[in-house]
Amino acid sequence: MQVRRLAFVLAAVLAFAAVPGAGIRAADPPEIVIGSILPLTGASAQTGAGLRAAQQLAVDLVNGHVTYPLPAVGHSGLPHLGHARIRIVFADSQGKPDQARAAAEQLITQDHAVALIGAYISSTTATASQVAERYGIPFLNPDSSGPGLTTRGLHWFFRTTPNDGTFAENFYQFLADLQRTQRAEVKKIAVVGEDGLFGTGAGDAEEDIGKHRGFDIVTRIAYPATTTEVNAEVQKVKAAAPDAIMMASYLPDALLFMRGYKDQGVQPKAILAQDAGFVDPGFVKALGPDAEGVFTREVFSLDIKHRNHAVPLIDQLFRLRFGGKPLDGNTARDFMGVLVLADAIDRAGATTPDAIRGALVATNIPGNLTLMPWKNIQFDQSGQNIGGAGIIEQIQDGKYETVWPFDIAVKKVVWPMPAWKH
Amino acid sequence: MEALSTFAQLVVAGVLTGLVFALVSVGLTLVYGVMDVVNFAHGEFLMLAMYTAVGLALLGVGPIFGLPVVAAALFVFGVIVYRVFVRRLLAGPPEATVFGTFGLLVLMQGLAQAIFTSDYRSAPNPPFQGTLHLGVLAIPQAALVEGIGAIVLTAALFAFVEFTETGRAMRAVAEDRVAATLMGIDVQRINALAFGIGAACVGAAGSLLLLSNPAYPTVGVQYALTAFVVVALGGFGSIQGALVGALLIGLLEVLGGFYLSPELKMVPVYLAYLIVVLLRPQGLLGRR
Numbered sequence: 084m085q086v087r088r089l090a091f092v093l094a095a096v097l098a099f100a101a102v103p104g105a106g107i108r109a110a111d112p113p114e115i116v117i118g119s120i121l122p123l124t125g126a127s128a129q130t131g132a133g134l135r136a137a138q139q140l141a142v143d144l145v146n147g148h149v150t151y152p153l154p155a156v157g158h159s160g161l162p163h164l165g166h167a168r169i170r171i172v173f174a175d176s177q178g179k180p181d182q183a184r185a186a187a188e189q190l191i192t193q194d195h196a197v198a199l200i201g202a203y204i205s206s207t208t209a210t211a212s213q214v215a216e217r218y219g220i221p222f223l224n225p226d227s228s229g230p231g232l233t234t235r236g237l238h239w240f241f242r243t244t245p246n247d248g249t250f251a252e253n254f255y256q257f258l259a260d261l262q263r264t265q266r267a268e269v270k271k272i273a274v275v276g277e278d279g280l281f282g283t284g285a286g287d288a289e290e291d292i293g294k295h296r297g298f299d300i301v302t303r304i305a306y307p308a309t310t311t312e313v314n315a316e317v318q319k320v321k322a323a324a325p326d327a328i329m330m331a332s333y334l335p336d337a338l339l340f341m342r343g344y345k346d347q348g349v350q351p352k353a354i355l356a357q358d359a360g361f362v363d364p365g366f367v368k369a370l371g372p373d374a375e376g377v378f379t380r381e382v383f384s385l386d387i388k389h390r391n392h393a394v395p396l397i398d399q400l401f402r403l404r405f406g407g408k409p410l411d412g413n414t415a416r417d418f419m420g421v422l423v424l425a426d427a428i429d430r431a432g433a434t435t436p437d438a439i440r441g442a443l444v445a446t447n448i449p450g451n452l453t454l455m456p457w458k459n460i461q462f463d464q465s466g467q468n469i470g471g472a473g474i475i476e477q478i479q480d481g482k483y484e485t486v487w488p489f490d491i492a493v494k495k496v497v498w499p500m501p502a503w504k505h
Numbered sequence: 506m507e508a509l510s511t512f513a514q515l516v517v518a519g520v521l522t523g524l525v526f527a528l529v530s531v532g533l534t535l536v537y538g539v540m541d542v543v544n545f546a547h548g549e550f551l552m553l554a555m556y557t558a559v560g561l562a563l564l565g566v567g568p569i570f571g572l573p574v575v576a577a578a579l580f581v582f583g584v585i586v587y588r589v590f591v592r593r594l595l596a597g598p599p600e601a602t603v604f605g606t607f608g609l610l611v612l613m614q615g616l617a618q619a620i621f622t623s624d625y626r627s628a629p630n631p632p633f634q635g636t637l638h639l640g641v642l643a644i645p646q647a648a649l650v651e652g653i654g655a656i657v658l659t660a661a662l663f664a665f666v667e668f669t670e671t672g673r674a675m676r677a678v679a680e681d682r683v684a685a686t687l688m689g690i691d692v693q694r695i696n697a698l699a700f701g702i703g704a705a706c707v708g709a710a711g712s713l714l715l716l717s718n719p720a721y722p723t724v725g726v727q728y729a730l731t732a733f734v735v736v737a738l739g740g741f742g743s744i745q746g747a748l749v750g751a752l753l754i755g756l757l758e759v760l761g762g763f764y765l766s767p768e769l770k771m772v773p774v775y776l777a778y779l780i781v782v783l784l785r786p787q788g789l790l791g792r793r
Contacts, residue, residue, distance in 0.1 A: 311728060315515065334719060335718060335724075338719065364624075
């Protein structure tokens with residue numbers, strides 16, 4: 084008898100829970116569900132956990148009442164929707180394109196998400212956003228830099244982060260700025276990168292933009308990412324005698340190249356790297372003084388506090404939630420992504436896909452209301468944020484110091500990079 | 506003149522690269538020669554050796570002084586893996602060793618991911634980071650030390666197999682397992698010894714590689730692939746063949762990378778491999 088009653092109660096509760104909206108008091112504004120696709124298990128699980136914490140923090144700040152110089156936060160929900168609260172539902176992509184597709188499908192059909200956000204790894208973003216396109220649901224991508232994502236002609240796809248083309252553009256803007264301020268003469272560029280999606284994408288952009296801006300691309304080298312030695316590659320760079328070398332490498336190959344350049348006396352005025360291996364904690368540790376003077380692009384720096392004092396505050400909140408780990412380029416971008424989406428839904432004043440998309444198209448958030456080094460957030464026809472920009476750091480005394488753009492720089496550029504010490 | 510000095514530099518680099526490949530390959534060829542077992546987890550043994558060497562370096566024992574310790578540790582590890590695992594595989598069909606050692610590869614990589622995470626780990630302040638200048642040639646000291654290590658290791662292993670009683674027993678087992686048993690040779694003991702010595706060679710290789718490479722869970726894969734080609738090219742089971750094969754591959758990779766294109770640098774390597782396998786399936790110095 085006891086068991087049967089329990090079963091009855093359980094069945095009643097389950098039936099009640101299955102009806103959407105049941106159990107919520109009529110006076111409460113409805114919840115708005117955002118679906119998030121992230122690699123929560125698999126090789127990128129560690130990164131995924133950080134991104135999840137950052138997105139949840141952003142949602143909690145939108146639902147809270149403390150204000151910061153950031154869009155959409157501190158109004159106890161979305162004011163234009165009767166202070167409706169946002170709920171974010173996470174689905175695991177496992178870092179795999181087919182799983183990301185299934186996750187997007189589930190978030191749209193089962194969880195009734197009004198918009199999707201994700202999915203970090205470019206190939207998973209590609210499949211998940213295709214699903215959103217099919218259902219006509221807005222998809223905001225805060226963190227994938229593969230240039231091809233915004234050239235697919237999708238109607239519902241928006242990307243806040245700059246892509247690898249933007250970073251290549253930044254290198255040349257930086258060189259032009261240096262020419263103006265320091266009379267730094269750079270004409271001959273060597274473009275070196277691993278032959279995967281990352282290295283070729285970056286290398287293509289660097290080569291195209293460089294030629295367009297009248298630089299002399301003296302050599303373009305694509306090497307197998309899994310190589311164990313780079314002797315031939317270093318000799319090719321040496322023979323081309325470049326003023327600057329642009330690199331896209333992971334850590335083991337980055338170390339091989341740096342040691343090769345030193346051994347063979349390749350002495351450019353600058354080495355400009357697309358983060359990856361060059362910002363790995365192992366880079367400076369392994370090379371010591373030989374890492375001095377290397378430039379690398381970054382998407383974020385805590386130095387942006389000079390432009391928006393919310394940066395250290397959000398960093399503190401994030402550390403409290405994520406085991407003391409600081410806010411970084413990935414987590415800051417995902418945090419901002421949720422705010423951009425919340426801001427658009429609020430301005431839309433409705434949760435229909437068309438209304439949200441219209442508000443996203445009309446987005447124009449000034450850079451100093453973000454945590455990022457961007458000029459602003461404003462989407463072009465393809466859904467790419469045209470205000471995106473990176474920062475450039477230089478390794479000085481073993482530390483990564485922001486040196487460009489000049490308005491957030493904390494150290495002066497050391498030019499040219501110091502000669503190799505033997 | 507410029508072209509000539511570049512060529513000389515590339516040849517030296519090719520030889521040194523080849524010696525590093527030989528360093529990684531001799532252990533594999535010994536195990537194959539004695540047991541007819543291709544150990545697919547060979548690269549993961551190398552990875553384990555590198556992590557062990559990093560651990561020692563963090564305790565203040567650098568890669569050079571730590572080398573005998575790492576080699577001894579890997580010897581013990583190899584014997585245990587043989588006694589507990591490979592011995593049982595040998596009792597099954599021939600495919601059992603292939604799938605078994607491949608399973609070991611997956612297991613060791615997964616454990617390394619879980620325990621050490623995918624972060625790159627280097628030895629703090631490794632020795633031999635300078636460059637040696639000889640006329641137009643610039644030779645990294647680390648590569649030189651690794652190359653000397655390869656020559657010493659290959660010579661020692663060759664002498665051991667050729668001139669000691671145990672080595673003779675190993676060759677006897679390699680030639681005919683049944684006959685060796687009838688002659689009173691303990692085949693299980695010889696097999697375990699060969700597996701242990703093969704692992705010890707990888708231990709030495711891992712310590713030396715740490716002079717120029719960080720340790721990470723998949724570091725073994727990159728070297729193991731080359732090692733398999735080296736062993737097949739030089740002749741399965743032939744120690745001096747592994748040296749010859751490794752030098753050939755090192756030279757082809759470096760010269761091909763420069764004169765063809767870095768993207769295509771593995772093409773001459775695999776082409777040479779294909780030609781040798783087609784014309785001389787037992788490898789350059791293989792016996793059968």
